[in-house]
Amino acid sequence: MKKMHIELTINGKQVETLAEPRELLIHVLRERLGLTGPHIGCETSHCGACTVDLNGKSVKSCTIFAAQANGATITTIEGIAGPDGMHVLQNSFREHHGLQCGFCTPGMITRAWRLLQENPTPTEEDVRFGMAGNLCRCTGYQNIVKAILAAASELNSAKEAAQ
Ligand code: FES
Ligand code: FES
Structure with a gap:
């Protein structure tokens, strides 16, 4: 299947990746971008283990396609700590x-x-x-x-x- 070009700002860094239109945001974060902090629990929007911050809102990243997040600013658990240590x-x-x-x-x-x-x-x-x-x-x-x-x-x- 033809891959889509996706640009995101994640934890303050600009990243680009390719993803199939069917790929969920949680899969792209974990498997294509190596951000394995957000977990996959249910994959059906119940548990919240995959929660990330997307454009200032808490979002369960198994509920949206990565393509829908194109251009978004995302914070994952990897971005919560500050330069001086844990939040x-x-x-x-x-x-x-x-x-x-x-x-x-x-x-x-x-x-x-x-x-x-x-x-x-x-x-x-x-x-x-x-x-x-x-x-x-x-x-x-x-x-x-x-x-x-x-x-x-x-x-x-x-x-x-x-x-
Ligand atoms: S993995 Fe359970 S809500 Fe996303
Ligand atoms: S599921 Fe084990 S600490 Fe919450």
């Missing part, structure tokens, strides 16, 4: 035991990263609602919610200290 959210998941097997974690953190930009001061209910598209088979969610709330609080304290 506050990543540290918070570690400190609050927001993971067990870790399979859902890239999607969870990528979604939480956008959630805290949409709502920097979420309540527990806001976090639970905002994370409802991401499933975890291990943790029971309590520690994931705790980790996200703690990260929000730390990010807000840092903002206040900088003012």
Whole structure:
């Protein structure tokens, strides 16, 4: 099948690749671009393991064709950490035991990263609602919610200290 030329900005870098029209974004990210942070859980838009940030929105990358993302700006879990090390959210998941097997974690953190930009001061209910598209088979969610709330609080304290 004829391949399409696709241009993306991923984690701040411009990349180009070829993909068949049938290829899902998650497959192109993992198999053609080597970004294996976003995981494939269900491939049917239920689990959220494949979540990436696409043009400022959390998107399950198994739900769109790579061709539909042509020209988009994407952040994957590989782009969440800063030059000084892990993002506050990543540290918070570690400190609050927001993971067990870790399979859902890239999607969870990528979604939480956008959630805290949409709502920097979420309540527990806001976090639970905002994370409802991401499933975890291990943790029971309590520690994931705790980790996200703690990260929000730390990010807000840092903002206040900088003012
Ligand atoms: S792999 Fe995309 S939602 Fe499960
Ligand atoms: S930590 Fe295992 S699926 Fe969430």
